[in-house]
Amino acid sequence: MDETVKPKRPDGQPRKASRDTRRQQLINSTIATIGRCGYAKTTLTEVARNAGLSHGLINFHFQTKEQLLSDTLLFLMNEYRDNWIRALHEAGPRPADQLAALLRADFNEVICTEEKRTAWVAFWGEAQSRPVYQAMCGPMDQEYALRLEEICANLVSEGGYAMKSEDAARVLRAMLEGIWLELVRSVSRYSLAVAERTAFTAAAALFPKHFTAGGPIPA
Amino acid sequence: MDETVKPKRPDGQPRKASRDTRRQQLINSTIATIGRCGYAKTTLTEVARNAGLSHGLINFHFQTKEQLLSDTLLFLMNEYRDNWIRALHEAGPRPADQLAALLRADFNEVICTEEKRTAWVAFWGEAQSRPVYQAMCGPMDQEYALRLEEICANLVSEGGYAMKSEDAARVLRAMLEGIWLELVRSVSRYSLAVAERTAFTAAAALFPKHFTAGGPIPA
Amino acid sequence: MDETVKPKRPDGQPRKASRDTRRQQLINSTIATIGRCGYAKTTLTEVARNAGLSHGLINFHFQTKEQLLSDTLLFLMNEYRDNWIRALHEAGPRPADQLAALLRADFNEVICTEEKRTAWVAFWGEAQSRPVYQAMCGPMDQEYALRLEEICANLVSEGGYAMKSEDAARVLRAMLEGIWLELVRSVSRYSLAVAERTAFTAAAALFPKHFTAGGPIPA
């Protein structure tokens, strides 16, 4: 096979890209468009334009707009899940390191870009009225919540803390989501560094033997 | 009383109502509609139907759909602000009581209904792409944040806590917003009681001399 | 009857004006509105606002918008007719004086204001598609055309001109209407003085023994 035979367009893309490449291209453009225009004003025309592709192609790769949006949310969810699972995997066995990994993972540069945060909040805003989204998010949220509770339980037992581990996990989970919201709503006041510091402040308050506002206390 | 003098409609509403009555009626219907259908699928026809009025009336009282939505957000913001300001006013001088009042106010039955929570999240989702919304929310958020920081600073100084009061305030603020999100997203898992307990868990972690997970420690 | 009993409004108008006064007030406002906004964008709300009256009053005095517009056109037509008939009446027996009177009457300040000219052209533009307007204008046009032809015939016979009087009348009629159009379309280039000079230029060309570009040649 001679690759050079494939006609190239001015932008260097082959005219016929693989199915998955195109799909990902359109999903990325969808995230960007939601981030820029909001969920309600996201049109297929705009998504296509941002992707530099033709209008009709979307309905070829995704059957409907709903499908495109669902697949976009699915991509975001998988990316999010992969991110914290990988972080946890790299964290080692200590519960404090695991929680630190989880907290830091939330502000990882790959998943916590401005566009993606905005897209997330947009999806959250629509989720209530769209059972499809809820059905997709529910199990993933559950998985995360369970893992977080587990770690909190380990920390509580390690540190002999008085609180209930579920309550601690709930505080942390809510706070992480709240920080994302704040990042979206008040661009100027928050930086990722501040966000992380805030998260560790909560960890330090809940688990003072394991954390300071700067991060986990080394063994 | 002769009922026939004032002809009522089937639903008991007079055919003509005062300007403010109708505006509020339509704003309430907008909140309900956003709550039920989501921001993107909120149409004037649906808002009108929910209010039992004709859709032409909306453009009579509000000039555009945008205006209706802005005014609805404004109403929600003012209601939210009035709520915590009143709560604070009734709380007395002790910082712990003030923070408790603030935390409880967030889950007050008037402002924290399912419909209103959903509407809030929907507006948050759109805010990023709508400078108008941001301009409206910014100052109100700021006012709340400042008051919260003040109270945290008082608690820190009273209790001799080691953390920075701004960090504590940030944790609490993010957590409160996060809890609202969770309330919207996972209807079943959270109740208002659980929400309040979660909030006080955070307060107890941050200010252990002043709070337990059950609430403020009496003087 | 004590006149002072009648409540006066700030603008000095009695609250209850006579039927005809109100009607004329609304017709004048209609002319002004058409002049300012064009026929297509003339709304009852705007007419009412310009008249300083309430919206609903129009449907009381005129039954429909169509009726208001018809009555407005009728007023313009009668005013136009009265104007040239009076001018002719005051002109004396000489055909040249009569034609001069007719030409000058067309640029009389009462009927040839900017607003009225514009309204006329707007009505002309709609006439083709509105049989009602045509039915109203037809007879009046006819009457004018006949009188003009009569005068032209007298001039032709007096001066022994070679042309057919109907042709001359047609030239004059078309030119007068054309000048109104030009007055509407090119505000800057035409003044009423230029308009009149143009009209007499045509008269002088057609009837050189009776007219110069400055006006009729005295007996």
Next chain:
Amino acid sequence: MDETVKPKRPDGQPRKASRDTRRQQLINSTIATIGRCGYAKTTLTEVARNAGLSHGLINFHFQTKEQLLSDTLLFLMNEYRDNWIRALHEAGPRPADQLAALLRADFNEVICTEEKRTAWVAFWGEAQSRPVYQAMCGPMDQEYALRLEEICANLVSEGGYAMKSEDAARVLRAMLEGIWLELVRSVSRYSLAVAERTAFTAAAALFPKHFTAGGPIPA
């Protein structure tokens, strides 16, 4: 030729047409619709129906109704201009022939159809309240006026006429527009032949050495 290769619709049009074809088709339909329904009652639905196309297509090719109307006026103006310029070009060097060409061009069958005349008057009626239309028409009117004055000046100098050439040009211009108006307003009384005869009557009156009511006097 295999007809089955290109599937045709019942009306013989291909389903897809080139951009310019469709645009022209819609412009023609707009002229027809204005001619039939008047400016104020011209709706996109009607324009689309007359063209045998869907109304959504209009917003695809023109962005707004305003744009469609502007482009329609532009087409009429260019067509009008092309017509008299071509006529003048074919007329040869003699001023009398040039004026004759100009007068006849105004009643040319291509540009002086009933529909187009009506559309013109409709646009004139709206022009006053639409700066866009005025801005478009102004320069074209000017160009025509200048050329007409030039020819009149040549005739005056050739024939040693006493009148000012600008006055003559103004008479002719106004009369031509007035005849169009008359053609629109009194369909029955005027024919194109009568219109032309009227125009030459004016020319003969102004330039008796060059014209009779029947046309230019040959060299």
Next chain:
DNA sequence: GATGAATGAGCCTTCATTCAT
């Protein structure tokens, strides 16, 4: 008589979807 809230038909416009090329 007079007002202005209320209604609803009809318009322009947007946009997801289809489909001939």
Next chain:
DNA sequence: GATGAATGAAGGCTCATTCAT
């Protein structure tokens, strides 16, 4: 595979008309 013209349903908005006050 890819394009973009074409369709039509549905939305926001205007506005003539009605009617309770």
